[in-house]
Amino acid sequence: MTTNISALVVDRKAINILDRALVEDAWLEKFEVPQNSDGLRRVESNGIVYLLSEDADLDDGYLVINTAIFAPAAGLARPRTAFERVIRVALRHFDRSIAIPIQWQPYHAGSRLSIFAQPSRASLQRVYFDQSPEGTGNLFAFAVTSNPVDLDDVPEDDSLYQRAIDGICDAILADAPAAPPVGNFGVLLSEPQGVRLASAGTLSEWYENRLNREQRAFVDQPHDRPVRLRGAAGTGKTQSMVVKCLRDLYADADGKTTFAFLTHSSALAHTVVRGMLHALDPTERWTSLRCPYEQPRLWIGTIYELAQEKLGFEKKGLKPLSLDGREGREYQRMLIEQAIDQVVKDPRIVFDLFPGCPDFQKRLVNRGGDATLIDELMNEFACVLDLESIKKDTTEGNRYARGSSRELWQMVLPTEAHRRVVLEIHDIYRALLRTEQMLSMDQMIADLGRYIGTHEWGALRERDGFDLVFVDEYHYFTRAEAMLLHNLFKSRAQVSGRWPLLMAYDIKQGTNDVAISGGMERFRNPGVGESVLTELKQVYRSTPQITEFLRDLDASFPAMDLEGEYATYVAESQQEDGETPSLTIFDTDINLVDSVFEQATRIGRDIEGGGSQVAVLCLNEALFDKIRVAGRVREKFVPITTREDLKELRYAKQKCVFSMPEFVAGLQFHTVFLIHADSVDYDEDQGQGTRRRYVSRVYLGASRAARQILISSSKEHGGPSQLLAAPLANSTLRRVN
Template sequence: MTTTLSALVIDQKAINILDRAFIEDAWLQKFEVPQNADGLRRVESKDIVYLLSRNADICDSYLIIDTGVFAPATGLAKPRTAFERVLRVALRHFDRNIAIPVQWQPYHAGSRLSIFAQSIRDTQQRIYFDQSPDGTNNLYAFAVTSNPEDLDGVSEDRALYRRAVEGICDALLADPPASPPVGNFGVLLSEPLVRLASAGTLQEWYDKRLNREQRTFVDQSHDRPVRLRGAAGTGKTQSMVVKCLRDLYAETDGDKTFAFLTHSSALAHTIVRGMLHALDPTERWTFLKTPSGQPKLWIGTVYELAQEKLGYEKKGLKPLSLDGSDGREYQRMLIKQAIDQVVQDPRIVLDIFPGCPDFQKRLEHCEEDASLVDELMNEFACVLDLEAIKKDTHEANRYARGSREPWQMVLPSEAHRRVVLEIHDVYRALLRTEKMLSMDQMIADFDGYLDTHEWGALRERDGFDLVFVDEYHYFTRAEAMLLHNLFKTRAQIGGRWPLLMAYDIKQSTSDIAISGGMEKFRNPGVGESVLTELKQVYRSTPQITAFLRDLDAAFPAMDLEGEYATYVVDSQQEDGETPTLIVYETDIKLVDSVFEQAARMAREIDGGGSQVAVLCLNEELFGKIRVAGRVREKFVPITSREDFKELRYAKKKCVFSMPEFVAGLQFHTVFLIHVNSADYDEEQSQGSRRRYVSRIYLGASRAACNIVLASSKELGGPCQLLDVPLANETLRRVS
């Protein structure tokens, strides 16, 4: 007779092993594990399963899960996703230098915590935890509800928890289980999803694998800010991780604390942590603490740091993240609602629209103008929200009457800009109604908090001595200008703070990187920085590098004070295929053919579908293709950078995404689809053209071995920025 399992108990070290594992939904029925190099073993006692690491100890803290959370009755659409989120909360519980993503909307009440069980586009289900059951440091995941509920009102089976804990000692003393039979266990215990370019310990990397420029950066002292600039694939993140770990271990006996900040939670907790594990599989860096008990390394996003300090989850506020398609779709919906209100407002129609009849017509037909909402989103993020400009203020008058940069939205008259201010005002009101706030508003609040007496009193305890910022080109000027307040005051030397920034402006698909000028790169309030530039590409073949060099020539000429450097790099890889362009008669033929090629390649190459990506350059078409029944079974969608872990489930399916959602990843082959002239026109504004070229550059630079570009004659055929690569034969057109 099969025993119905009631609880699962996992020790702290085993949580790290499972966090790297490939898990299928079926595994959550019996939790069986194969023989593995990680030393994970399974002990079953009556109706409770214990998953224990090689060095598990009775004094350790444990994760206890009521397995009813994963029972069919709860109706979880993706049980393994919920389990992975439980593991992430456990990692956070036992290691305070790990953060819970803002998008999961964690909510606290006393010792209880709840998070969304999976993407809120799929469900409103939430998982509930007790962070101090019976006053211990254990973590108990005890329930799931179909909709958010008051934390204190959700019932908790405390008797089950106590039975599970009482059995830990016997489980630790139990004889090793017999070798499990060969078969499919529904779990594959694996190394981290993302690794360094080549194997090697931290010392081996420092001694043998860093090139001269990377070594120069790693050897920089902590007495000044340093910026690390380099094209995609030059090893910026690798260099940052090597320096972080090397400097951290050099300070083992001291009380210095480090922060490794990124713009993406997945980059921080999947890629950066994966690289750290590759350099030191013992993960000693996770256990280092100062004499006062503070973690010596904090890894996460500036938003997670802000939420940790401001406690929005306790106030019922929900940050609106724009890093994924869900948040951007929601913002589009709010902007369209704002436009509808503005075009029907008699005051605006009579007083402002007569000064810009062309703009009035464009707004009234916004459903037929796909680029309008995108341009407004960029104007909000890079100008209005960034500068905290509100209607009927001095700053609003200056915005309406002042000069504009060439990259900004084309708004030729004061009337045009007044209308945009009205749309923005309604948009902000809609956010307030939904108890939501934009990430820019969160940063503005965080900046204010860092000027409070409270932070002044906590700064020497909770601040940092060294701050690393990866993908700095995604940081707004407001985010950059608050970084100096994160340091302990003792970190300042001669008016300079040790901030280390890695970036490539051309990978930014919005104007955030260039809005506000170049001062945020040279001196974001931390003192004049020293530049190290990387010029050797380790990701891509010489053929892809040559194509990127020609594509670089298509970027609009922009005076960015030396920061918009020409792409001059050399590939360190062997020769490969020349990138190809295929032009299809119709959109349907393009989609069918590309996904057929990608699926075939996913079945044939090492690494499977996780090494083959189809990246769409048009966001509207991406949304349509993602739900198209004809190809939906051929791909795993990545709709946010928080979906990185989905890559391990690609198997014989390819990855389908947009370039900005896979920034930081690399693939064997990339298909860039809908490189159409309908989306790129030399008559467009400088900003629109730059953002489109950046999207192609970012997508193409994800490829290590092969690039296939595809366009449709229905949408004008290939865009003209491909003319130079075709003429220089760094891009080959095939039938």
């Protein structure tokens, strides 16, 4: 670290600019920026660097960073990652609708806050913040430690903070600095990542010229009733929702109407939706709109982030178990594995229950060779037990165990003994959560549901509630989540009887059964009256060849009577012709992996946008975990397993993206490789629910592609899946050598 730079000061608007920058470790030595770069200018004075936006003002909020955090002496393996986390905390500080990821383990004590500095589980380094230095509304990142330390014991350099703040006025008034030497600055200031998903065009251009008839009808819907927007992948559901949200926000004359834009995915909320909003209005005026009582007029985030904000779990030492990304799913799997270990060794269960279900006992004991067992249990927990608050040794638990009627999509549990064993596994799983002081997503939602029924929420509802609620990815919302949406409205909605709840969904993109388990009635009547349906049928993302392939995949969904909501795929492409999707069969897994990643990196070098436009999506969860840590290809991809990983897309360059379909829902790519479409994972004799979830995973992955789909399978896993037989027969999929 250059010794004469002791602090970095960034104004509130410049924080947003730096949030989307590509930063190299070397940039953290001098913090130089190219001239005329996105309205950002650099002023250096008395050993302090000021990065200021064009509209920087003394009354703005400021982030002050003690640059010793990034010095070699601090020992950070990836200083730029720590810098990006500091910027994210600053965004959260000035915009309460932005959450700090659970994996960073935020810890509070008074005005102080600390987070992990690096993503590696081996690193325990933490960064420390003062959220009210000298009693102000600024944010001071003041220290880093190699191991967690009591927040009150970490020294804070108050004099450095004061010197940095005292120089702001002179920095704002200073003349523009001379252009620095031409060269590599170590920073690239870019547009928000979601901008490329929105296509070009301002809000007025989209409304006047780009929306088709169905999209325009949706955007013009009045705020007098619920509206549902149904459409296949690529028909522009999210784009239509964002256009309507921003147009209605700006059209509000009195400036008092508040909006919530809820999703089930942090990536969709904070990368895609915010990027689309930026594309529609690059001034980002929507970020500064406030109600008279200083609440933001537009709140964007997940239903879980809303629960965190209202209930303050992190301040109580509780950690939600995130299901938004691979880490949360992986941790849940570990807890279920531990629960099964206890069940198969419990003498009471072995002697009392297993004799009534020897087949299930065999599955549990030999679970290592049963790829679907944990998935089925996770689905049963989310869609039945946690959803209905069913617990062992309760009236509801006994009714569940003795009941013989089960839906076709549910886990096959033919006898009472089967269901009693599942209750035992679930009971131990819940106990393990309590031991770790963690909350499952369903427990968070249950607590939020209770809170919004309290007198406290009744008193705050007019201030903290919303006038309009947009819900994207409604097919991922459980019945419990859907049932609490109407209580998020201000009390005036109940008085007027007008509930403008706007829902966008495509049931076939759901890779679990939460949409089905909630019943179809909640789509037509989400608890606030009958909704108006708008259906989108024109595909704007994919070529006609990909659209035809998706139509054949759609025909493979098990026949299910879902009261008209499981509509046949009828979308028509509006794009130019492209290549027919292809299937390649490899002799070995190693050949498949080597060939696919070599081809993916080659394509990434040849197309606009580079590697971030090429995705390799694995259809088998166990193989995904195995490939993700394989040394032979690790340097060829950027793994996407959480919302935090999406930041890494900016650094893809010569690398491709490696993920699973559910982790990139809402994103799109020029080229998609679907790997391990193997016969061992799909069998016509499987249960209907297992088959439906697998088809949904393939459908979701294929629908991420705009121009090209390349599918591969391995003979080590039985060769190509039976699911591909119909597309091959209809020539919407071609086999290549």
